[in-house]
Amino acid sequence: MNAENLVFWVSGTFAVVGALGMVVSRKAVHSALWVAFAMINIAILYFTLEAPFLGTTQIIVYTGAVMMLFLFVLMIVGVDSSDSLLETIKGQRLLAAFFALAFGGLLVSAIASTQASPSNGLAVANAGYGGHLQALAKLIFSDYLLAFEVTSALLITAAMGAMVLAHNERWAPKKTQDQMQRERTLGNHITPMPAPGVLARNNSVDTPALLPDGSTSVDSLPTAFRGQGQVEKINAIEEAGK
Amino acid sequence: MIAALIGLPLLGATVLLLGGRRTNAWGHFLAVAMSAASFFVGLGLFLQMLGKSEEEREIGQHLFDWIAVGAFQVPFGLHLDQLSIAFVLLITGVGTLIHIYSIGYMEHDPNRRRFFAYLNLFVAAMLLLVLADNYFLLYVGWEGVGLASYLLISFYQQKPSAAVAGKKAFIVNRVGDVGLSLAIILMFVTFGTVTFEGVNAAAGLADSKTVTWIGLALLLAACGKSAQFPLQSWLLDAMEGPTPVSALIHAATMVTAGVYLIVRAHAIFDLSQTARTAVVAVGAITLLLGAFIGTAKDDIKKGLAGSTMSQIGYMILAAGLGPVGYVFAIFHLLTHGMFKAGLFLGAGSVMHGMHDDVNMRHYGALRTMMKITYVTFGLGFLAIIGIPPFAGFWSKDEIIHAAFGQSLFIGLATLLGAGVTAFYMTRMMAMTFFGEARWEDDVHPHESPAVMTVPMMVLALGSVFGGMAMLFLGDIEHWLEPVTGFAYPDHSISNAVLIPVTLSVVIFGAGYAWLRYGRRPVPLVAPTNVSLLTKAARADAFGDAINEAVFMRPGQYLTRSLTWFDSKAIDGSIGGLAAAIGGLSARTRRLQNGFVRSYALTMLGGAVLIALVLLLVRL
Amino acid sequence: MNPNNYLVLAAILFTIGAYGVLVRRNAIIVFMSVELMLNAANLAFVAAARNTGTLDGLIAAFFVMVVAAAEVVVGLAIIVTIFRTRRSASIDEASLMKY
Numbered sequence: 001m002n003a004e005n006l007v008f009w010v011s012g013t014f015a016v017v018g019a020l021g022m023v024v025s026r027k028a029v030h031s032a033l034w035v036a037f038a039m040i041n042i043a044i045l046y047f048t049l050e051a052p053f054l055g056t057t058q059i060i061v062y063t064g065a066v067m068m069l070f071l072f073v074l075m076i077v078g079v080d081s082s083d084s085l086l087e088t089i090k091g092q093r094l095l096a097a098f099f100a101l102a103f104g105g106l107l108v109s110a111i112a113s114t115q116a117s118p119s120n121g122l123a124v125a126n127a128g129y130g131g132h133l134q135a136l137a138k139l140i141f142s143d144y145l146l147a148f149e150v151t152s153a154l155l156i157t158a159a160m161g162a163m164v165l166a167h168n169e170r171w172a173p174k175k176t177q178d179q180m181q182r183e184r185t186l187g188n189h190i191t192p193m194p195a196p197g198v199l200a201r202n203n204s205v206d207t208p209a210l211l212p213d214g215s216t217s218v219d220s221l222p223t224a225f226r227g228q229g230q231v232e233k234i235n236a237i238e239e240a241g242k
Numbered sequence: 243m244i245a246a247l248i249g250l251p252l253l254g255a256t257v258l259l260l261g262g263r264r265t266n267a268w269g270h271f272l273a274v275a276m277s278a279a280s281f282f283v284g285l286g287l288f289l290q291m292l293g294k295s296e297e298e299r300e301i302g303q304h305l306f307d308w309i310a311v312g313a314f315q316v317p318f319g320l321h322l323d324q325l326s327i328a329f330v331l332l333i334t335g336v337g338t339l340i341h342i343y344s345i346g347y348m349e350h351d352p353n354r355r356r357f358f359a360y361l362n363l364f365v366a367a368m369l370l371l372v373l374a375d376n377y378f379l380l381y382v383g384w385e386g387v388g389l390a391s392y393l394l395i396s397f398y399q400q401k402p403s404a405a406v407a408g409k410k411a412f413i414v415n416r417v418g419d420v421g422l423s424l425a426i427i428l429m430f431v432t433f434g435t436v437t438f439e440g441v442n443a444a445a446g447l448a449d450s451k452t453v454t455w456i457g458l459a460l461l462l463a464a465c466g467k468s469a470q471f472p473l474q475s476w477l478l479d480a481m482e483g484p485t486p487v488s489a490l491i492h493a494a495t496m497v498t499a500g501v502y503l504i505v506r507a508h509a510i511f512d513l514s515q516t517a518r519t520a521v522v523a524v525g526a527i528t529l530l531l532g533a534f535i536g537t538a539k540d541d542i543k544k545g546l547a548g549s550t551m552s553q554i555g556y557m558i559l560a561a562g563l564g565p566v567g568y569v570f571a572i573f574h575l576l577t578h579g580m581f582k583a584g585l586f587l588g589a590g591s592v593m594h595g596m597h598d599d600v601n602m603r604h605y606g607a608l609r610t611m612m613k614i615t616y617v618t619f620g621l622g623f624l625a626i627i628g629i630p631p632f633a634g635f636w637s638k639d640e641i642i643h644a645a646f647g648q649s650l651f652i653g654l655a656t657l658l659g660a661g662v663t664a665f666y667m668t669r670m671m672a673m674t675f676f677g678e679a680r681w682e683d684d685v686h687p688h689e690s691p692a693v694m695t696v697p698m699m700v701l702a703l704g705s706v707f708g709g710m711a712m713l714f715l716g717d718i719e720h721w722l723e724p725v726t727g728f729a730y731p732d733h734s735i736s737n738a739v740l741i742p743v744t745l746s747v748v749i750f751g752a753g754y755a756w757l758r759y760g761r762r763p764v765p766l767v768a769p770t771n772v773s774l775l776t777k778a779a780r781a782d783a784f785g786d787a788i789n790e791a792v793f794m795r796p797g798q799y800l801t802r803s804l805t806w807f808d809s810k811a812i813d814g815s816i817g818g819l820a821a822a823i824g825g826l827s828a829r830t831r832r833l834q835n836g837f838v839r840s841y842a843l844t845m846l847g848g849a850v851l852i853a854l855v856l857l858l859v860r861l
Numbered sequence: 862m863n864p865n866n867y868l869v870l871a872a873i874l875f876t877i878g879a880y881g882v883l884v885r886r887n888a889i890i891v892f893m894s895v896e897l898m899l900n901a902a903n904l905a906f907v908a909a910a911r912n913t914g915t916l917d918g919l920i921a922a923f924f925v926m927v928v929a930a931a932e933v934v935v936g937l938a939i940i941v942t943i944f945r946t947r948r949s950a951s952i953d954e955a956s957l958m959k960y
Contacts, residue, residue: 005862012870019877019897028889035893038874042900049867049907051919054926058903061926066896066933073937074889077950087884088953089837096883099846104876106853111868119864120914139920151927158931165938168945836959838952843883 007048015041028074036067050122053136243287244303244320244373247330250280252366258359266355270348273358274341277365281334288327296724299324302375309378313434321375321438325725328572329372329495329502332579336494337365339697343587344486346693347594357397357484364390368495372502376437377426380503384422384467387496388415394491395483407479414476418466422503425459428452442509450514457510457517461524464500468554471528475785477551478535481543485590488543493550493586494579501554501575504561505568508726512564521562522648526655529555533662537669538779540768541600542589545670546582549626552659553578559656560641567644568726569719573712574637580708581625581633584701588619591694592674595687602673603766604682609675611687614695616675618702623671625705627664627748630741633709639737642744646735653735657747664751672760680766867908875901888940888950892933899929 018038025031039062046055087093122132129135140148175183209220254276258269265272291299300323308318322330341361348354367386374380392415396408429436432452433444445453464470469477480492491497504511504521511518532551539545557575560567593600595612609616625632628639638660646653681687689695712718719728768780778784833840878901881894903922910918944950 002862008862008866008870012866015870016873016877019874019881022890022893022897023877023881023885025890028887031885031887031890031893035897038897039900042874042904045867045870045904046907049911051907051910051922054903054907054919054922057923057926058900061930062896062900066930069933069937070889070893073941076941077889077944088886089835089840092839092843093884095843096846096880099843099850100876100880100883102850103846103853103879104872106850106857107872107876108869110853110857111865111872114865116863116865117912119912122911122914122916125914125916135916136919136923139916140923144920144924147924151924151931154928154931158934162934162938165935165942831960834960836956838955839883839886846879846883 004048007044011041011044011048014038015045028077029071032067032070032074036063039063039067050132053133243283244301244322245305246283247280247287247334248320248366248369248373250276250283251362251369255359255363255366258355258362263355269355270341270345270358273362274338274345276362277334277338277341280365280369281331281338284327284330284334287322288331291322291324291327299724314430316376316378316436318379319375319437320373322373323725324721325502325505325572326372328576328722330369332576333365333368333372333495336579336583336701337361337368337490339700340486340490340494340583340587343489343590343694343697344484346691347486347590348484351484353397357394360390360393360397361486361490364394364491364496368499371499375439376435377422377429377441378436380506381422381426384463384499385419387491387499388412388419388467391415391480391491391496394487395480397483397487401482403479404482407476407482411476411480414473415466418463418473418500421459421462421466425456425463428456428459432456438506441507445509445513453510454514454516457507457514458520460503460507460510461517461521464503464521464558465524466500467503468497468500468558469528469551470500470524470555470558471531472785474528474531474551475782475789478544478547478782481541481547485543485586485593488547489583489586489590492547493582497550497554498557498575498579501557501561501571504558505572505726508565508568511562512727518562518564522559522652523562525555525557525559525562526652527555528552529559529659530655530662531555533659533666534775535779535782536666537662538776539666540602542592542602542605542670542674543586543600545602545666546585546589549585549663549666550582552663553582553626556638556641556656556659559652560644563644563648565727565729566647567641569722569728570637570640570644572722572726573718574634574641576712576718577625577633577637577705577709580701580704581622584618584622584698584705585626587694587698587701588615588622591615591690591698592619592687594690594694596681597685599682599685602670603764603768604680604685605674606677606681606764607675607679608687612689614689615698618695618698619675620671621702622705623667625709627667627752628660628744629748630745631706631710633705633707636709636713639741639744643735643737643740646740657744660744661747661751664748665755668752668755669759672756673764676760677764680764864908864912868905871901871905871908873901874898874904886951886953888943888952889937891952892936892940896929896933899925 015038018034018036018041021034022031022038025034039058043055043058043063046052046058126132126135129138208216208218211217251273254273257272258265261269291301300321302319302321304317304319306318307315309316341358344357344361348357351357364387367383367390369383371380371383371387374383392408392412395411396405398404426436429441432448433441435441435444462473465473477492477497481488483492511521529552532548532553532555534548536545536548536552539548553574557571557578560571560574592605592608592612592615595608595615596605599605621632625634628635630636638656642653642656642660645656722728781787875898878894878896878898881897882891885891885894903925906918906922906925910916910922940950943955947954
């Protein structure tokens with residue numbers, strides 16, 4: 001078993017494991033990490049396939065940029081929310097498994113049915129341009145120049161699109177601190193708004209404030225709400241809400 | 243001047259129909275005035291015609307080109323000749339008398355103005371019919387009188403029976419009208435023209451078969467309008483209309499339009515022996531059928547209606563005899579117009595005095611209460627049964643004479659008809675004016691006002707002297723000869739033999755009726771244990787039953803099956819297809835469940851399929 | 862080594878990615894599965910390029926990466942927008958466009 005074989009079997013197995021891990025993880029963060037793992041292994045495979053430029057790009061663009069973008073979005077959406085793996089659409093999982101197996105089986109059988117010829121290798125192709133990177137550069141900036149330029153337009157459009165989509169239109173002028181202060185104390189709110197820095201899910205008077213460690217503070221409740229098991233009930237509600 | 247004949251009553255009708263209630267107070271006077279004015283115009287034209295030599299008597303008036311499409315040229319032209327003027331005088335004369343009579347008869351009717359408007363409309367349409375100089379324009383008048391007849395039969399529109407009778411008359415007339423339109427179409431195709439002049443000139447050149455077909459189509463038209471067999475069924479129901487209408491339209495004028503048509507188209511009939519034979523057959527059948535129906539009717543107006551059918555049968559028969567008969571057909575038409583109008587007006591007068599009761603079994607002994615009506619009706623009676631020297635004798639005798647000249651059977655049929663006529667008319671006379679009073683309670687017979695009796699008297703004078711005047715003073719045979727042609731009948735049986743024979747048949751019929759109805763009491767309710775023949779006569783010789791069995795029920799069945807087929811098979815298949823597609827769509831729509839993952843699954847399924855196909859094709 | 866092994870690996874990864882798209886409900890994980898499928902395709906491109914001894918497969922893989930990056934940017938922006946209005950990243954909840 002030569003080095004290439006070893007790398008293929010190890011990294012290939014890892015890539016499959018990463019992919020499966022992504023599919024079966026309940027938490028999205030775990031999925032993201034699994035897929036990043038799979039992508040790094042695929043990058044290693046690129047190296048063995050005499051494509052060091054793509055391998056590098058794979059690591060930088062995919063595991064570096066794309067997957068980090070995923071993680072950021074996950075943080076916006078909620079890191080700790082976990083997916084229920086119970087299937088809601090009738091027969092979806094069974095049919096999906098059947099079709100996936102059928103598809104994979106068809107592809108594998110099609111590949112297996114072809115006569116395997118020894119690999120040509122890229123040495124000859126690279127040599128014509130005086131090196132691998134030079135060869136790629138020459139191709140990108142000559143034969144594929146138009147496609148390359150179009151991708152630049154695509155990227156700009158995508159950036160613009162993302163900005164437009166994620167942008168929050170402001171419908172009213174931004175309030176000054178002075179205004180906010182007045183609203184809090186003199187405004188129409190029956191109860192005061194939570195103080196800055198308080199992470200509150202609601203502002204009802206019977207909601208206790210959170211202490212820095214995350215526990216509730218009984219002292220923050222009005223005295224009328226203390227006693228008769230009210231605080232315990234509130235605590236139970238708070239716990240259930242997590 | 244000719245146009246004024248039509249224009250005056252048309253103006254009257256227009257004013258009355260468009261004027262609305264404002265004309266209620268004086269509308270009937272306007273109608274009478276218009277009709278009378280038209281009569282005087284007609285009289286003036288008649289006198290003018292008398293003053294001219296025979297060749298110059300025919301005058302025309304071209305008003306405008308009505309239809310000018312390629313070879314199809316229809317002028318709106320009027321044409322007045324000896325035949326037309328006779329009709330004009332009959333229509334406007336009798337029409338004016340009946341207008342006057344209607345003032346009294348319709349005095350208490352809330353829709354009197356409408357009635358007079360329709361009467362004027364009728365007079366205008368009828369005049370257009372007899373004054374047109376081509377068949378196409380004649381058709382307009384033909385339909386116009388049909389419309390007026392329909393409107394007037396169903397004049398008491400609140401009565402369902404009147405409304406139905408109007409519709410029946412309209413529909414049966416349509417059958418005849420198809421014949422007229424076919425005839426006009428055939429004429430145009432064959433001769434290239436529809437004017438009387440052109441058709442008369444070209445008739446001799448045409449194929450004899452085509453001419454026969456045109457003649458038969460014209461006969462169909464005449465049958466419809468003149469209530470001849472087999473289209474006779476509407477006339478008896480038409481008696482639902484007001485009595486003046488029955489007198490004017492359904493006795494004196496409109497129903498004789500068929501006779502006019504045949505005489506007017508004599509050029510066609512002269513050339514086709516087959517068509518003439520058919521006309522004679524129709525006339526003979528109807529003359530006996532109508533008389534037969536008349537013998538059993540207790541309704542005085544229906545009895546007279548049967549009589550009208552029978553008398554028009556005489557005219558049609560005479561018209562079918564060819565040049566020997568045309569003149570006598572018109573002669574009988576004119577005398578019949580007078581005495582039958584008089585009889586109908588008399589019947590109306592009787593009804594007027596008897597609370598609109600038409601059942602003769604409730605009459606009796608009215609001669610004392612209604613003297614004028616009795617006398618005028620009696621004169622009309624003598625005229626119709628053909629007692630010399632009253633009007634009917636001269637005309638009917640000529641027809642019987644001509645019929646015997648044609649064939650013995652036809653002659654015997656007319657002779658028998660004369661006897662039956664005498665029978666039913668005597669029966670009517672006896673039941674109405676003689677015997678004991680069988681009046682209903684609270685009925686107090688009284689004589690009608692002068693506005694009604696005067697027209698009756700005038701018509702009675704016509705019944706007495708009309709025949710003699712026309713025959714001896716007017717020399718009607720030679721008066722009409724330039725238009726219709728004339729040939730003396732074959733004198734195989736001389737008048738010296740025929741007149742006594744006819745008279746004895748008439749007297750026998752009258753005497754038998756007098757024995758049965760004048761000398762014996764008449765039961766109040768019609769006896770039911772009667773012979774089959776009487777039952778048949780009461781049921782109008784099963785005319786309605788035959789129509790219903792042969793045309794109506796199969797038609798209804800066909801319509802029902804077509805409706806069923808349409809709603810079940812056609813609508814069902816189309817609707818079923820739509821419902822099937824709709825149902826299928828409603829089910830396949832469920833595939834669009836909104837879940838992206840389901841759609842993705844479908845995509846993957848498709849990809850699997852494509853891969854499979856690719857592999858299979860390659861392998 | 863049999864060069865087809867890489868292709869078989871790519872097919873397996875692609876199938877796993879497709880399965881992930883079908884069974885996961887979290888929009889972000891579905892997106893990751895799509896990315897995995899793209900990677901599998903890239904792997905096939907690169908392996909095929911080496912087998913044939915041409916560089917065009919590498920260029921294709923390169924462009925796929927660029928396009929995938931653009932797609933991720935827009936897709937994630939859409940997910941964020943949906944999350945902002947619906948408070949959920951489940952793709953099953955955005956199922957109003959139906960019969």
